[in-house]
Amino acid sequence: GRPGVGRAHGKAILLGEHAVVYGAPALVMPMPQLTVTVHATRFACPGDGADKISFAIAGQHPAPVTPLVTDGLRYLVEKFRERAAVAGRMCADVLIDSGIPQGRGLGSSAACARAAVLALADAFGRPLDAAAVYDLVQASETVAHGRASGIDALATGATAPLLFRGGSARELPITMSGGPSRFDGVFIVADSGAGGSTKEAVELLRDRFEQDEKIKEAFVRRVSELTTAALRDLDDGRLTGFGARLTENHRLLRDLGISTEPIDAMVEAALAAGGLGAKITGGGLGGCMIALAGDPGQAEAVAHGIEAAGAVRTWVVPVGRFASHD
Numbered sequence: 013g014r015p016g017v018g019r020a021h022g023k024a025i026l027l028g029e030h031a032v033v034y035g036a037p038a039l040v041m042p043m044p045q046l047t048v049t050v051h052a053t054r055f056a057c058p059g060d061g062a063d064k065i066s067f068a069i070a071g072q073h074p075a076p077v078t079p080l081v082t083d084g085l086r087y088l089v090e091k092f093r094e095r096a097a098v099a100g101r102m103c104a105d106v107l108i109d110s111g112i113p114q115g116r117g118l119g120s121s122a123a124c125a126r127a128a129v130l131a132l133a134d135a136f137g138r139p140l141d142a143a144a145v146y147d148l149v150q151a152s153e154t155v156a157h158g159r160a161s162g163i164d165a166l167a168t169g170a171t172a173p174l175l176f177r178g179g180s181a182r183e184l185p186i187t188m189s190g191g192p193s194r195f196d197g198v199f200i201v202a203d204s205g206a207g208g209s210t211k212e213a214v215e216l217l218r219d220r221f222e223q224d225e226k227i228k229e230a231f232v233r234r235v236s237e238l239t240t241a242a243l244r245d246l247d248d249g250r251l252t253g254f255g256a257r258l259t260e261n262h263r264l265l266r267d268l269g270i271s272t273e274p275i276d277a278m279v280e281a282a283l284a285a286g287g288l289g290a291k292i293t294g295g296g297l298g299g300c301m302i303a304l305a306g307d308p309g310q311a312e313a314v315a316h317g318i319e320a321a322g323a324v325r326t327w328v329v330p331v332g333r334f335a336s337h338d
């Protein structure tokens with residue numbers, strides 16, 4: 013029969029990474045241009061009585077340095093069987109076609125898991141509700157990375173930026189395509205070209221905070237204030253205010269040792285090129301940065317500035333607020 017299909021996309025954290033692990037709110041936006049598509053093609057199970065799910069990666073020869081097929085994805089298949097109450101045996105070829113660079117804080121692992129679960133649900137005729145999909149993706153993320161704020165599991169399926177707080181999220185009344193709107197921010201996401209380990213970064217902060225509880229409290233309090241203020245900026249269409257929150261959040265993360273020299277240089281270049289704000293995004297110790305520009309022309313100048321400072325790739329993400337929400 014026809015293969016089951018599942019799709020998901022990448023994400024970038026706007027504000028609040030790391031602080032979110034300690035209860036602060038965070039803002040995250042989907043990146044619709046970074047997509048993963050998974051096809052799951054069932055076949056007749058062989059006679060030995062076992063399930064057979066084989067994973068393959070589309071168009072990646074040689075195999076990538078970071079394996080895309082993780083323990084998390086295998087675990088996801090087991091959990092899918094339980095949650096979807098698949099009665100018979102499960103045999104399928106699962107083909108992952110991912111356009112999201114790995115290990116850059118862009119949500120590649122969660123997006124692959126989400127697309128895989130949707131493809132399996134489609135192939136085996138067991139549609140799942142949003143909560144079940146989230147639970148499965150989150151379980152797979154926890155096995156793969158041993159961390160679990162849940163922000164990636166949600167954002168890789170969201171159609172608008174999310175305010176994430178205490179394990180749940182609400183969609184902000186903002187479009188991902190820009191206009192028609194009086195709030196027309198353009199985000200530039202840039203890859204430093206170096207992989208970062210979110211796990212290591214989370215552990216680094218845990219050690220630091222264990223040594224000095226006050227540093228943790230100050231960080232979490234200030235980031236919470238920044239996110240709250242940024243929400244007001246969004247409501248009022250204050251792009252420059254929003255940009256300033258980004259830059260302050262970067263400085264806090266940098267002072268805790270989460271940034272890298274190349275990323276600091278990209279942040280400074282974004283500001284020098286007229287960006288309204290810039291910061292590292294995601295787990296850090298490498299990975300990506302994000303900048304805010306006031307309009308598409310400025311976004312182009314900012315992207316060029318960041319590239320000149322060493323970015324290997326940039327993406328432009330227009331974000332606008334529905335005029336009807338004004």
Ligand code: PMV
Pocket residue numbers: 025028029030031032033116117118119159160161162163164210214293294295296
């Ligand atoms: O997946 P990343 O690299 O974008 O990092 C997620 C954000 C953290 O706050 C660092 C970790 C978490 O689980 O929330």
